[in-house]
Amino acid sequence: MLDIFLKAAFIENMVLAYFLGMCSYLAVSKTVKTAVGLGLAVIFVLGITLPINWVISTYLLEPSTSVLSGIIGQETDLTFLRFILFIAVIASMVQLVEMMIEKFSPALYISLGIFLPLITVNCAILGGSLFMVAREYNFAESLSFGFGSGFGFFLAIVAIAAIREKLRYSDIPPALRGLGIAFILTGLMGIAFMSLMGIDPGNIIPQK
């Protein structure tokens, strides 16, 4: 379980290895403070939606394990509903999280502001669910994968925000300022993260 967490956070980082969640990554990474807020929200939503989507995918959609197959008596394949159900779960979970945070911690709610609802269309969230299905994780693994990839997103967005804050003092060609240099920086960060690629997380953690 821990190896899936480490793998999702560092080696197969959502942002730097798969380019998921790029829109908010580029738009919200101008200051470290907002980046931290968005990163925390993404960890939370990914950690919640992945197990829920796992349950839906396993017990409603997959023909071999579906509860419906048992009731009807023949295999029912509902996998074509996957996209619609996943995105509906994500949208409603984001809504729920938003209401909960508003109720229990108004200060955090105000600091997150518009970024909270925008998580719905963050590709990293849906991507996490789809990767979970494609890689056939079990429940515990998908939980750990959710938190791991959320943490990876957090790391990446905070790192680039810190770099972009420093970048204001450097002399960049006008045409490359802003967006262009942000892309190139992301590429460089991706290469830096690739140096972790040879590591097998299974070997770091002592096996019992």
Place this chain on the structure above:
Amino acid sequence: MADTQTDVAVKPKDKAFAFGKKEKALITDPFNDNNPITIQVLGICSALAVTTLVLPSVVMSIAVVFVIAFSALIISLLRNSIPKQVRMIVQLVVIATLVTVVELVLKALNYDVYKQLSVFIGLIITNCIVMGRLEAFSMANRPWRSFLDGLGNGLGYGAILIIIAVVRELFGKGSLLGYQIIGNTDDFMINTTTSWMFGWYANNNLMVLPAAAMFIVGIIIWIQRSMYPRLVDAS
């Protein structure tokens, strides 16, 4: 990211399917002045990882063009009956349905490419460019114009995607669409009869890495903004 096209209101007497200067601009603008990737910065999420080879990128572009154009058409037809509070959900359902159609069609037609694209077809749903155009244009414009706008943005997006893929496949693998163009094939030590042009060229493995896509987009933005200084953002 600001969009100036939204406030272009259509006069009531305009024909439903007119194709004049304005309509042409809807298609050509997204190629340069209002490109989804380099200017609007939308939709980078789901596609850059597929650009290592040209063929999957072409398929991806076609899929995105289809989804944007038809979701724009459908949302524009429904725009007066969608309550404002639930419009995001309605848009997502329309997009998700179209993406499901694309996925099933591709699965039936070309299973290899389907496997290669894996989760990235599904990720067209959260591709910001689709929802971005629906929010910015289709919710306020007539069906035909929305359709053209969707088509133009899809094509502008596909153009960037294919440029990146051509660079990456040509320099990373020495081939285009699977045909060897420069350098040697992997089996040139055994099969010496296949002598290709530029046999001295060694494949640049950097181009196969995901990071290369970021560099290429960065360089495209650099070139584009140097050629058209009006596109440089003030910040």
